[in-house]
Amino acid sequence: MTWWQRVLRRGRMEELLERELRFHLDAHTADLVARGVPPEEAGRLARLALGGPEQVKERCRDARGTRWLDDLWQDVRYALRDLRRRPAFAAVALLTLALGSGATTVMFTVINGVLFAPLPFADPGSLLNVEEETKGIVDYRWGDRWAFSYPNFLDLHREIRSLLADPARPEPPHPVASAFVEEYFAHVPAAWRKRFRYQCAGAFIEVAAGVFRAHEPGWPERAADAIYRGLVMGVEEKRRRNEGARDVVRTNDISRWISRQVQDIRDLVGTPGMRARMSS
Amino acid sequence: MATKSDLPQGTLDLLILKVIALGPVHGYAIAQRLQQVSGDVVQVPQGSLYPALHRLENRGLLAADWKDTETGREAKFYRLTRKGRSALHAETASWRRLSDAVAVILRMSEAGAE
Numbered sequence: 001m002t003w004w005q006r007v008l009r010r011g012r013m014e015e016l017l018e019r020e021l022r023f024h025l026d027a028h029t030a031d032l033v034a035r036g037v038p039p040e041e042a043g044r045l046a047r048l049a050l051g052g053p054e055q056v057k058e059r060c061r062d063a064r065g066t067r068w069l070d071d072l073w074q075d076v077r078y079a080l081r082d083l084r085r086r087p088a089f090a091a092v093a094l095l096t097l098a099l100g101s102g103a104t105t106v107m108f109t110v111i112n113g114v115l116f117a118p119l120p121f122a123d124p125g126s127l128l129n130v131e132e133e134t135k136g137i138v139d140y141r142w143g144d145r146w147a148f149s150y151p152n153f154l155d156l157h158r159e160i161r162s163l164l165a166d167p168a169r170p171e172p173p174h175p176v177a178s179a180f181v182e183e184y185f186a187h188v189p190a191a192w193r194k195r196f197r198y199q200c201a202g203a204f205i206e207v208a209a210g211v212f213r214a215h216e217p218g219w220p221e222r223a224a225d226a227i228y229r230g231l232v233m234g235v236e237e238k239r240r241r242n243e244g245a246r247d248v249v250r251t252n253d254i255s256r257w258i259s260r261q262v263q264d265i266r267d268l269v270g271t272p273g274m275r276a277r278m279s280s
Numbered sequence: 281m282a283t284k285s286d287l288p289q290g291t292l293d294l295l296i297l298k299v300i301a302l303g304p305v306h307g308y309a310i311a312q313r314l315q316q317v318s319g320d321v322v323q324v325p326q327g328s329l330y331p332a333l334h335r336l337e338n339r340g341l342l343a344a345d346w347k348d349t350e351t352g353r354e355a356k357f358y359r360l361t362r363k364g365r366s367a368l369h370a371e372t373a374s375w376r377r378l379s380d381a382v383a384v385i386l387r388m389s390e391a392g393a394e
Contacts, residue, residue, distance in 0.1 A: 006338075016346075020307060020356045021330065027308040027355075051327030059331035065338055 006066050017060055021053055287322060292332050294375055295322070297360065297368040300342065306355040307333055333358060341367050 006013060025046045032042035050056060061067045083090035132146040287295070299310050310333075311324040336342045341364035349355045360368065 016356070017330075019354075023306070023353060023355045024308045024326070024330075026353070030351075031312075049326050056327050056330055059327070060334045063331045063335035063338060 006064055007069055010066070010070070013064065014057075017057055021050070021056060025050060025053075287325070291375070292325075292328060293336060294368070294371045296329075296332055296336065297341065297364060297371065300358050300360050301365065301368055304345070304347075304357040304359040306349065306357050308355075310358075336364070340364075 025043070028046035028049060029039070029042045032045055033039050037045065047053075061070065083093070132152065134144045134146060138144045295314055296310060299305060299313050305313070307330055311326055311329055314322050314324045333342065337344055337358070340361060342358045343361050344356050344358050346354050347357045
């Protein structure tokens with residue numbers, strides 16, 4: 001018989017238990033009578049040997065494994081009767097429970113929101129807490145650390161290159177790509193290099209890829225053209241190119257990334273006379 | 281008349297399983313048979329017998345059916361399940377190991393006293 005059947009057929013189980021114990025007492029009494037014990041005395045001895053029938057039944061119910069449910073049901077009925085009899089007490093008890101549950105829920109919600117739930121940002125692990133530090137100005141309560149003002153944040157956001165991943169701003173070149181660029185950068189004239197370093201990483205990559213074809217005739221013109229195009233390129237075009245380059249770098253496919261850069265330069269180069277515009 | 285002894289703790293289940301392994305039997309007959317076989321040495325606590333039977337039934341070691349006895353009265357007859365038979369073998373082996381070990385210890389004590 002399953003656990004649920006034992007629960008649902010509780011009445012039937014009780015009836016069978018009663019019959020089983022009754023049979024035991026009768027059989028024992030009959031045995032004692034057969035051995036010459038007077039019937040009344042035999043019944044008493046049989047009951048004595050078995051023990052209190054209610055205690056035996058309780059232990060059998062315990063063994064059944066459903067006792068806790070019976071107890072719970074009895075407790076619930078008792079509690080409901082008691083609450084109905086004393087409505088003022090019931091109201092106070094309900095209010096206490098409501099306040100207790102409410103306070104616990106609020107505390108858990110706050111703790112969950114502040115401590116456990118991840119912050120609603122794409123990469124919460126990379127969030128930074130920015131503070132200002134003053135030299136020589138130390139407040140007795142706050143020390144030399146200060147909250148960051150919004151204009152200062154805007155300045156920082158505009159200038160900083162290593163911490164903020166902004167799709168509108170290029171990321172530093174990939175280390176492998178950077179080494180590749182440095183190798184070929186040696187062929188670029190010093191004057192260009194200076195101008196070149198001043199520019200953003202997007203232009204850096206494009207120029208370097210242009211220099212890749214430096215052994216071919218007319219490379220200075222094409223490189224100059226690439227630099228110029230890189231410098232005068234619109235913001236949206238830069239963003240698109242940087243985004244595309246970043247996607248390729250993310251997959252660690254450097255050869256594909258380089259091919260893409262070379263292709264970009266090929267697209268850029270082709271207009272003659274750029275060197276003249278650069279020097280002007 | 282033999283001196284009666286209380287059952288060592290934990291052995292009632294084993295003895296019940298053993299008696300029932302011989303054939304379907306009701307609770308009162310289990311108590312009678314244990315006393316008869318032990319020559320009245322084993323005192324079966326009747327108040328513990330039925331909780332033990334119900335516990336073993338709930339654990340699936342025993343199954344029960346209501347059938348007529350020789351006197352024509354209906355009684356609950358317990359029989360061993362397959363799981364119960366395995367448990368009986370395991371418990372018997374465990375008990376033998378323990379009693380052998382106790383016997384060895386007792387023999388050593390006697391030898392040491394001589």
